[in-house]
Structure formats: C-alpha cells, structure tokens
Amino acid sequence: MYDICIIGAGVVGTNIARELSKYQIRVCLVEKEEDVSCGASKANSGIVHGGYSDEPGTLKAELCVKGNRMYEQLNKELNFGYRETGSVVLAFRDEDMKTLEKLYQYGIKNGVGGLAIIDGEKVRELEPYVSKEVKAALYCRNAGVTSPYEFVIALAENAITNGVELKLNTAVVGIEKVEDYFKVITNKGEIQTQYIINAAGIYCDKISSLIGIDDFHIIPRRGQYVLLDKEQNYLANSVIFQVPTELGKGILVTTTYHGNLMVGPNAEEISDKDDVGTTEDVLENIVKTARMSVPDFDMKQAITSFAGNRPISSKKDWIIEESRVAGFINLIGIDSPGLTASPAIALKVAGLLKQAGLELRNKKDFMAYRKPIIQVKDKNFKGDINSTNPDEHIICRCEQVTETEIIDALHRNIAIKSIDAIKRRTRAGMGKCQSGFCRSRVKEIIARELHIPVEEVTQRGKDSPGLPERAKRGKYIKL
Ligand SMILES: Cc1cc2nc3c(=O)[nH]c(=O)nc-3n(C[C@H](O)[C@H](O)[C@H](O)COP(=O)(O)OP(=O)(O)OC[C@H]3O[C@@H](n4cnc5c(N)ncnc54)[C@H](O)[C@@H]3O)c2cc1C
Known part of the structure; x- marks a missing residue:
C-alpha cells in the first residue's frame, strides 16, 4: 500500500515526487513511457517565464511567479541547467504599446520584479540584432532559460534517491475506489494507494474520467519549432517575444540553455494528442514571423525541427484540487507556464495533501543534492x-x-x-x-x-x- 501514487512523470509529476520525497511517506511515480519527460515537458520553449503574461488572480499567474523564484536554488541542488537571461516583448505598432502597458500592469500586480518598458534604442542596446521596426519593449529581468528534460531527469533521480519508486512502461488503465483506498490498474498489475495525484498532462482528462470526473476536456494545441546551430546564438541575448496573441505568447527567438538559436512555437489545435510531427507550411510561417523580430538568422544553419502539444483545458485557468472523489487530486490543463510553475505546483499539492489529512513528517536524511551528468x-x-x-x-x-x-x-x-x-x-x-x-x-x-x-x-x-x-x-x- 502506497500513501501516494502520482500518475505521469513529466515536470509536474516529478516536481511533486521530489517534494513529497522530503517526508516519511511511501510514494510511487507511474509513467507509461520508457523514460521520464516524454510528454510536453521535453518539447517546449524551455523558458522560465517572469510572470507578467497571465491575468492577476489566476492560479497560472500566482504559481508562475512563485515557481520562477525557486529555480535558482533548485538548480544549485539538482544541477539541471538554468540561466537568468531576461526577456523582452517587442512592440512594432502603436497598438502594441497598449499591450505592453497591460502586461506591465499584470506584472506589477502579480509581484514580478525587474520590469520596465524601454524604448527602441534601449532595446537595440540589449539586443543589437532585433528589427529596426521595433519601437519599444517590455523588459523583464527575471526571466530565464532552462533545459526542461534535464530538469525532469534531475528531479526524478533525486526523488528516487530519497525513496520514491519510479515505475516506467506502466500505463494506468483503470482506477477503483475501495472504501478508504484506491486500486490503480495498470498494464503491469495493480497498485494500492491512499491518494492519487493525476499529473498525466495532456491525458489528465482520460485519467480523471477513470474515476468518473469528466466535466472538462483537453484539446491538444501543438507548437512547432526550428532549432538552429550554436553559431547563430549571437543573435539573441535574452528571450525575444512578440506581443501575445489570443492563442498564446506568440513566436519567440531565443538562445536555448545549451546555446542553440531557437524559433517558434506556433499554436494550432489538432485532434491527435500524440501527433508531434512538424509541417513545412507551419515552419515557413514561423520563420517568416520570427524574422519580424530578428531578421537575419541563417536558415542554412537550421539543424532540426520538433513539436510539443499543450494541454488546453475547457476550464481555462488551471485546476489543482482535491476532487469530489476524496483522496484523488486532480491537476487539469497545466499548459504554459507549467514548466516555470512546476516547483510551486508541487508545494501546492503538498498543501492539499495536508489539508486532506495526510501527515507529512520530515525525513531527517533527505538528500537535496544531485550530481550533474x-x-x-x-x-x-x-x-x-x-x-x-x-x-x-x-x-x-x-x-x-x-x-x-x-x-x-x-x-x-x-x-x-x-x-x-x-x-x-x-x-x-x-x-x-x-x-x-x-x-x-x-x-x-x-x-x-x-x-x-x-x-x-x-x-x-x-x-x-x-x-x-x-x-x-x-x-x-x-x-
Ligand atoms: C510548445 C510548448 C511550449 C511551451 N513552452 C513553455 C515555456 O517556455 N515555459 C513554461 O513554463 N511552460 C511551457 N510550456 C508548458 C509546459 O511544457 C507544460 O506545462 C509542462 O511540461 C506540463 O508538464 P506535465 O508534467 O503536466 O505534462 P507532461 O510532460 O506531458 O507529462 C505527463 C506525463 O504523463 C504520462 N501519462 C499520460 N497518461 C498516462 C497513463 N495513462 N499512465 C501513466 N502515465 C501517463 C505521459 O506519458 C507524460 O510523461 C510549453 C508547452 C508546449 C507544448
């Protein structure tokens, strides 16, 4: 009998596993794939967002800002790779200025430090290769870049060091509530647990429906990228955004944690949750749009393309709650900025477990450090x-x-x-x-x-x- 069974070993599930490994409880982490970080957590922009994009008062805004502040310390402990680079949101037209002002106000209300609206000249001082059309930008000092899959691997390794049991190649196919515990049915047999945490990302609706909660649905929203050689990384010092669209933060140009230039992602709703293919017409459009920000990257230096799928929920804001089935904690629609917020999401889940009656006593021998590879x-x-x-x-x-x-x-x-x-x-x-x-x-x-x-x-x-x-x-x- 486990105290907790976490379903899904993406950045959310592994952050929760690592957080819970600080306490004297039995935790298992169940993942259907052959490794951790095989879902959205491996194919995203790798940006640790400042926290000005989401509307004040939403869970996304609150947890993004809290998560951002946890990265530096986590990287010291786990050595996965994080660098504060800052970010800019570029304005090209007069109407974009209104959006910058709105984002600035959001940021102030959300408690984001190091924000300023800067003029075109100042933008070009920070980012000499941005377009001459840039009139101004919202600068955020506290944004950064990380290596998302290395983060997940580091969290999982450290959680296991501290006693969490990871079960790979184990797909959850059924859940039964039996009096005061659950039977989790998998392709590898049955797991008994007091609490379940649904961190299944784009499949959170499927897992939730196994326990009879199906009042929401998840639509996959694919984002495609082009990755360029490191020779091109002189073109972006920070993360260079355009003003957001209705579908998200728009096309960015950035240097990744390991020094490649990257452009993308678009946002397209698709029907197949597992379709992470890339398409020529979309990539052409991404390149065209990215050139509005940084005109001169050399596509002869493109080395690959890739895509990831965001779990867009019909509930709009994230839902992180103990569901109406006692002991079943649901995490619904953790799309961007889920990577940034994930350490704070883990704290929130630990709080929910306490409220639900689980005793969380500290382990005396918790080992916070993990050696880099x-x-x-x-x-x-x-x-x-x-x-x-x-x-x-x-x-x-x-x-x-x-x-x-x-x-x-x-x-x-x-x-x-x-x-x-x-x-x-x-x-x-x-x-x-x-x-x-x-x-x-x-x-x-x-x-x-x-x-x-x-x-x-x-x-x-x-x-x-x-x-x-x-x-x-x-x-x-x-x-
Ligand atoms: C294109 C794109 C760009 C993004 N950019 C950023 C960014 O720059 N910054 C940021 O903060 N956020 C970003 N995000 C959001 C971020 O990537 C996600 O919020 C985050 O990765 C979600 O993590 P997760 O653990 O919930 O999901 P996932 O990483 O998808 O993990 C869920 C896991 O559950 C497993 N699973 C599913 N069903 C089952 C089952 N039945 N049994 C067992 N296991 C199961 C899956 O295999 C998977 O490993 C982006 C997302 C995308 C797609």
Missing part, C-alpha cells in the same frame, strides 16, 4: 575520438560528449536503455549532425554496459515507434 569542458579539456581514456574519449563530436558521461547516465537510478534517453541526459546526438556520427557508437556503449545484444538497443523504448513525421529540411531552409 554533463561535465563542463574548459579549455584544458583534451577530447579525442580515438582516446582510450573514457574521460577524454569523445563519442559525440558535435556536442563533445565523452564516454564517461554516457556510462554515468546509464548507471544512475533510472533504468534507461534507449538512444534517446542517453541523448536527453548527455546531449549525444543533439548537435549539427543529429547523431549521424555518434548513433552507432552510443548504441554499442549501451549494449556493452547493460550486457544486452546491440540489436536490442532501440531509439526510444520497447516498441520504438518511428520518429514523428518532420518537415523536409531541404524545403524550409530556403527561406
């Missing part, structure tokens, strides 16, 4: 693709990933064995050649370290579905 390579680093020293043996040339880093990732407390799982932890395959050089080398190391035949190593888990349909590079780089 990726090692910083300074100018003294001697990497060589033929080295026999694993610390210097370069497996991925583009991202300078060593054999030691891959071995480290494989022997941590999350049992992984796919090429993509290694990619998310070490960056092997994330670079310009998109794994053309390192794929077979990574495969061999996985097989050797896990004592399995090379043929058993898959790209992404047991059934290894093919890569999502992606726009052909040749077409969209013409722009």
